[in-house]
Amino acid sequence: MRHHRRILALLAVQQVLVEITVALTIIVQVINHIKGRTLSERRVSRRQYHLNSRLPAQIRNLHRLVLVSDETCLRNLRMDRNAFGRLCCLLEQSGGIKATKNISVAEQVAMFLSIIAHHKKNCVVKHDFIRYGRTVSKHFHSVLLAVCKLHTVLLAKPCPITNVKTLGGRFKVCLDYPENIRVFRCVRWYLCRSAHSDHEKGRYRTRKGQVAVNVLGVCNPNMQFIYVLSGWEGSAADSRVLRDAIHQHGGLRVPVGNYYLCDNGYANAEGFLTPYRGVRYHLREWDRGAGGPQNKQELFNLKHSSARNVIERTFGLLKVRWGILRSQSFYPIDIQSKIIIACCLLHNFIRNEMPDDPLELEIPDDNELGGDTNADYTGTIESNSASSAWRDALATSMYNDWLGRR
Template identity: 35%
Template sequence: MDNELHVQGGQLDDEMDDLDLDNILMEVILMGMVFFDPRLNRVSRRRRIRDSALSGRDYVLEVLNGHPDRIIENMRLSVPLFLHLCDILVDRGYWHAYLSQRVGIHESVALTLMCLSHDKCHRVLAERFQYSTETIDRHVRRVLRALVRLDREFVRPRDVGETHPRILNNGLFYPWFKDCVGALDGTHISAWCRTEISERYRNRHGGLSQNVLAACDHDMRFVYVRVGWEGSAHDARILQETLHHPNSGFPMPPLGKYYMVDAAYTNMPGFMAPFRAARGTQHERAAKALFNRRHASVRNIIERSFGVLKKRFPILKGPMQNYLITTQNNIVLACCTLHNFMRDYAPNDEYFDEEAALGAQLDLQEGGNEIHEAQPIDMSQQGIQNWNENRRAIAVHMYVNRHGA
């Protein structure tokens, strides 16, 4: 009996095991259906963010082949100039192509120009060009470095031995300023930095900026740009440090020629500043005032150059958030390089035409009253005294010529 029960019990256990296996198998099948069937699967799976049908490459091709104004509005360059800039960067070895690289020269330059021309954040550029923000950042920095290297060819003086037509053909400037090769001044560019060093970059208006020293010629071309100084630094100090730095590369004008500077700088050989105070007789005061007015008219070429630069590249108005200081410096240098590139290859550019028309009107006036082989830097007392006497003689001659006395 026990054996029968045992046999019978054994038969009952086998039937239960088969039933359990069927249930388990059914559960596995149902779970698989739930997992693989998108209608039943409620587990969210990661979706590709950059899923636009128009890739960055296709967008650039569309703009290049579209209405001529599209590329000017987006990148500030015409199609021929855009292609020419890309060719220069490649042909002269400033931008190298890699076999494993998906982003070509045209996309890299296009997204960088849009970044500079519209102050677009990297997330906006990532959406437009369908790349990650890391890829956008890498290529922006890469093109900036290439443009900084290109500035050696575009940001430099030329034709400093001759009197510029702007001076030669203006009776208010010639012959007194026939030796002026351009103007020099500092301008504040918005900056962003860590909190612990922010006070060094805080300017007198309370904002954060870097003080950029620049010199330009009478064609509104920058001939020298020095970046990296904090907004709290004084203009005169930056110039003095630049002149004494052995590797600054500052282009001193030939002997007897000079840059126009404002009253913040010292009147010294190579740099002609206005008179600070109207002292002396009535005729001497009148002569100094006349000199200052015409001096201001000549010197405003640097202000107009800064105006075109900041109008074309709004990123300079800032704030340049989330860029390292070195990258912010490269942004300024890159914008100056593009400024000169446009001046050389697009002389009828709307920004330059607007300032040139305004400047032509101002050059015919006497301006406002502003009281406030390279030559060696003669900072001796005698050298500065001789340069002051030279300025005084110009002012007297100018006054006598005007009043005939």
């Protein structure tokens, strides 16, 4: 009898343990279910915050930059709303820029223009546009490549100038205006910070000890670029850069019977007309009661400088428009060269789309990039007696006409 009671007690205890185990299992499952649902809701909430909660703010920011007024768009992106819309269409149709699920073509282009217009850093742009830094960098480079891809569309086509009033009608077959200058003086390149940069830094150091890149630019009287070559070291001679431009496939071409006006960094040769050496040349040298030309060489240089002043104004306007060209840069040299070319191409686009360019009023009056009138020159484009004689005859004819009108 006692043994039977013991067995019943053990069975009762076993039943209680089974019930407790089942209850605990149910409790654990309920807890796990609640935790899983909470985590899922949290993930959904986080995803909604990133994709949905931020989207209205991003759209509002883009509208603030572009759609408020032409003045606001011009101040922030360097072009009015109509030009901005046309640029977006051009880059989408011909440049290969595509809208993604979360960012439109307009926002990609606006980020790029904001960076080159004001030289903003990635950390500033990602805050302004409420985007991740890697998103800003990705779309900056994609738009940069798209703009450079349109060089055949955006570069102005060279055409002969049949009459240049500032030259008294004498330079009648001038094709356009070239200039080779070190546009980016005191630029701090990414190359100069690398472990093996000492040798490379020397190659980009100018005679004044500044690290720079050479840019060969050719423009027309409408201040539009028809040719740009960027990337040569600051230590390279002007004539060496010009030689490379001429010998490149699809490079700078001078049709027979036409010529470019250029400074004394080059030789006075067929296709390239330079001023006289040792004679006052720059326009500022004729100010403040300096007196008029005293001989044919001075008159020739005065007319030459007046006509070539357009390249100085073009580069001056380029730097006023794009802040990234006015300050130090830490981009790699190949990227910086593309940025320079992209700035020139977008400059041309703006000149076409906005005939009245308000930024022209901001060009400094003393902006005279000029050239070294005593610079040495070497290269395959060599001076010859025929070119010098032709220049002398042109100068004599101009001087006689000028004396006859006095």
